[in-house]
Amino acid sequence: MKMNMTFAGVAVAALLAGSAASAQDVIGYITKSATNAGWMMINQGAADAAAEEGVNLVSVGPAFQGDLSSQLEVFENLVAQGAAAIAVAPVDSAGIAPAVNDAMSAGIPVVAVDTGVAGAEVTSFVATDNYAVAKVQGAVAATLVEDGQPIIYVTGNQAQSTGQERRNGFVESFSAARPNSEILEVPTEWNSQEAQEGVEAILNSRQDVAMVANAWDGGTMGAKAALENLGFSAGDVKLVGFDGAGDAIAAMDEGWVHANTAQMLYQMGYQGIKAAAAAARGEDVSARIDTGFFLVTPMTSGTYKAMVGIE
């Protein structure tokens, strides 16, 4: 049910009209991206939960990643046309808040998925605790290098809570364990091209970098391409990922990636829609649902692959 926001209004109206006849609850699901590999897993979980709950899922993705205005527009359309509940993955924690407030005061439950809402109450927030997981990522990364060896950290968008929490969690726990290791940052806005070029620039100017840790697996793959572009082999510079995306796990099997803190992406979408459907029926839902994480290392990658169904 992927579609462009531009046509979302029409589509929402049509689906709502159709649903009235079948007397199914309509759950609006506003995603952050329909093309990012991780988001496709979340969206799959959402679709499966909707089928299980027997609700009509109206799912809409933004015209491009990070487009707040189209997300707000769709949100308002869903409210105006009487969705029973709305699950939203905000592209901007604070920017979405006024729309969330309007919906909540109109009695429509709102479930935030993956990214929290700043400045408005939500019915439930279903997500990995990014800060806690990033602390684990930092601690595990510290065991892969010796104190004093400099490392690169590829950040996510620092204007978003997800990007900030992952960076802060990683830096805090890594620096605590390896106080003399310099952390060189490559800033990105969740764009693997920026990751690749930044890592390439730094690795080219210094020979002593021992590891590249990443805020998300698009960065991990960008960093791997940078290493390949400079003629490194697997393992010369260690890679640490975040997300547990399929291609990063494949790179782990080839010896490039040494640790990856996987979010339970499928669970995030699945439990998000489950919570939204429960709230729409008027049931109580927990205000914070932590979907957990899984530490993937070369030792545990087999278990992880079996669990999320890779290959």
Add this chain to the structure above:
Amino acid sequence: MTDISRAKATTSLQDRIVLGLVKFFKAEWSGAFLAIVILGISIELATSGRPFFHPSNLMTILNNSAAIGIVAGGMTLVIITAGIDLSVGSVMGMTAALTGYVASFWGFPPYLAIMTGLGIGLAIGAFNGSLVAYFGMPAFIVTLAGLSIWRGTGHLSTGAQATPKLPETFDMFGRYNPFAGLRNAYKEGELSGFWESMGGFVDDNWINFFRTFQMSMLIFIGFFIVLTIIISNTRYGRWVYAIGSNEPGARQAGINTPRYTLLTYMFCSFSAALGALLFLGRAPYAKSDYGQMWELDAIAAVVIGGTSLFGGRGSLWGTFMGVILLKLINNGLTLAQLDTFWQMVVTGLIILVAVGLDIVRQSKNPESVRKLLGAIAAVMAFLALMTPGAIYLRAKIALLEHGAATTLREAGTSLAAGQNARLLSPDEITQFQSAASANLGATLLLLVLVLATAFVVLKTSRLISFALAAVFIVMILPVSLMGYEITVPFLVLGAAALLGGTYVHAMFAKARMLDVNAR
């Protein structure tokens, strides 16, 4: 008569410098080139470790400029015809995704996949170009629609899924290193005689030079050389400029303007497809969300390079410099480890300076050149101010927020989560207080300098300029003592800009005289 010939015969060094400068600034790429040099020197001085102007770093910048550079090359021609192509980013993304898709999922041999990609590029260009040239639709609208259509088509046809790693043939467009084979053979000990010593030389200088000598860079430079030759030596090249400067006139002169407009759009989309191949040569996989916002980067590079958005005037080498400047900003600011948000601000400032250089270059007015140099000095003073200023401001703001949040709480308001985070522990308060007071002196000193320089931009005499340049230099001592050695390069460059400004009028007068003599 004799005076003039004598003057000619004894051209002094000074005259030659002035003439050289005049010649340099007549070139359309000089603005971007100057910005590259200024920025490069600042980064060089602000970073430690391997020098910024190291060949392997410069080659890395060229390698990473290659894909967007070729897209911008095609865009340059479209803009010279007074058109625009907003669809290049989407066309790049779609051809990249489809090329990878047919190669990995349909089992196309690599060369066939490559031909498919380039063919799709040409077809899209024919579509855009026909609508613009034969149906009279505005290029802005046609290609804005294309921006959405081709992105969507790319997602639809590949399911927006990444491909597995592409066959090695694609490395020929990107990371393939012509010296790698020689080095490997040397390491295996398969060489003898001359080739052995060559292999040894390559291996010794691998990290310092040969490692980054890759196909991306070679194709990028080759593309611009070939395109420049075509544009300056063929009828097509002349007519592109003619269409851009006066389309009705060109048509009346018997030029088949629709056909050449169509050709230009076809070439632009073809360049986008070629750029996609170069990008695939360095990327981890093929995916339909590549190339987002590339249309803006490409247009920015073209404009920074001195090409007029109104058509009829511009140069390919300007675009070449413009692309490098954009990539240089990213590369340099990453190496300098500047804070993310400051990077955004500084990137914008550098683009303004580069375009400002170009506008002033065209004005041929000594007073605007002097003002620009003054403005550059002011920017340099601002960059120097940034280091202590940012620390001071952050500390002050944190303390203010703490104060405001405490007042709110005492007034009995319940605080939201975001407001609670603004409360500080006693330890943090002392930390911020000492940070604020430690940086106050330098901040005030440099702030005065910024304001004084800004004033000089508007109104000045030579004396004031000299005095201010001296202040820039003198300022180095106190700020270094306060521990801000990092600001020294900015202060030196600022002083140089101010001093240069005082000579502008004299140089223009000289140049005019020499120009007269030359005639």
